[in-house]
Amino acid sequence: MTPSQPTPVLELRKVFQHVGGRCLLNAVDLRVDPGEWLLIIGPNGAGKSLLIRLVLGLDVPSAGQVRLFGEDIVGLGDRPMRALRRRLGAVLQGGSLLEDMTVAENLLVPLRSRPLTRGEMARAVRLVLTRLQLDGLENHLPRSLSLGQRRRVELARALIHGPGLIVWDGLTDGLDPVAAHEVVALLGAEREHQNLTLVATDNRPDALSEYTSRIAVLDQGRLLFDGCRADLESAMAERLELRYLLQGRP
Numbered sequence: 001m002t003p004s005q006p007t008p009v010l011e012l013r014k015v016f017q018h019v020g021g022r023c024l025l026n027a028v029d030l031r032v033d034p035g036e037w038l039l040i041i042g043p044n045g046a047g048k049s050l051l052i053r054l055v056l057g058l059d060v061p062s063a064g065q066v067r068l069f070g071e072d073i074v075g076l077g078d079r080p081m082r083a084l085r086r087r088l089g090a091v092l093q094g095g096s097l098l099e100d101m102t103v104a105e106n107l108l109v110p111l112r113s114r115p116l117t118r119g120e121m122a123r124a125v126r127l128v129l130t131r132l133q134l135d136g137l138e139n140h141l142p143r144s145l146s147l148g149q150r151r152r153v154e155l156a157r158a159l160i161h162g163p164g165l166i167v168w169d170g171l172t173d174g175l176d177p178v179a180a181h182e183v184v185a186l187l188g189a190e191r192e193h194q195n196l197t198l199v200a201t202d203n204r205p206d207a208l209s210e211y212t213s214r215i216a217v218l219d220q221g222r223l224l225f226d227g228c229r230a231d232l233e234s235a236m237a238e239r240l241e242l243r244y245l246l247q248g249r250p
């Protein structure tokens with residue numbers, strides 16, 4: 001008997017995205033199982049954000065399947081899509097905090113549709129603020145926060161409802177090395193509280209190296225590599241295009 005495979009949290013099957021006659025995603029296949037952490041790297045314009053938008057159901061692919069928790073979301077109606085989105089936590093490139101709401105009010109947004117009492121919601125907010133070292137900032141507006149603090153609030157909002165998948169576009173974008181390390185370490189520590197599955201994008205190949213060995217390389221809409229870091233090193237020795245992309249030389 002073969003052991004049964006888990007249902008992937010996320011699966012892309014032969015996904016294409018054509019815009020204005022350009023092929024921006026080209027036959028992308030990807031599978032992420034429960035508890036896996038995947039870092040997708042690639043240069044500016046590689047298609048990372050486009051891919052993330054498809055995963056979140058914000059765009060529809062020109063062809064192929066995008067499966068979340070086993071369900072193909074392409075062509076899914078509004079109501080089932082909303083239900084699936086509630087199982088996601090997202091940190092978007094450029095930030096998406098609601099600027100006229102306080103930190104605590106932002107954190108309450110993913111809890112609104114849950115059957116929780118006010119007391120339970122307040123407790124969830126308190127707990128996540130403490131875990132992400134944001135105590136004392138609950139009544140601040142986002143504009144009064146540093147970029148590192150904003151990123152932590154976004155992470156808190158992505159985590160607060162215990163999502164089945166966290167999707168993070170631009171993990172360390174704009175952060176200095178200290179703030180980048182801090183936010184990634186807090187994300188890593190969250191694994192102790194919940195069984196997180198993560199798909200993150202970044203330009204830096206080492207962005208998640210302490211927490212996952214799986215890495216995928218996207219360039220010009222094509223997935224050039226998907227495997228572990230050690231295999232990427234050997235693939236680079238053999239494949240010019242990978243070496244050129246990651247080291248800037250053939």
Ligand SMILES: Nc1ncnc2c1ncn2[C@@H]1O[C@H](COP(=O)(O)OP(=O)(O)OP(=O)(O)O)[C@@H](O)[C@H]1O
Nearest residue numbers: 019020024042043044045046047048049050051203
């Ligand atoms: N709405 C759109 N219409 C037309 N072209 C688009 C659109 N969105 C993105 N593109 C193009 O698709 C390509 C991939 O863009 P994308 O934003 O996904 O890159 P990225 O890998 O996220 O880059 P970065 O690291 O700079 O964030 C780029 O050439 C971009 O110009």
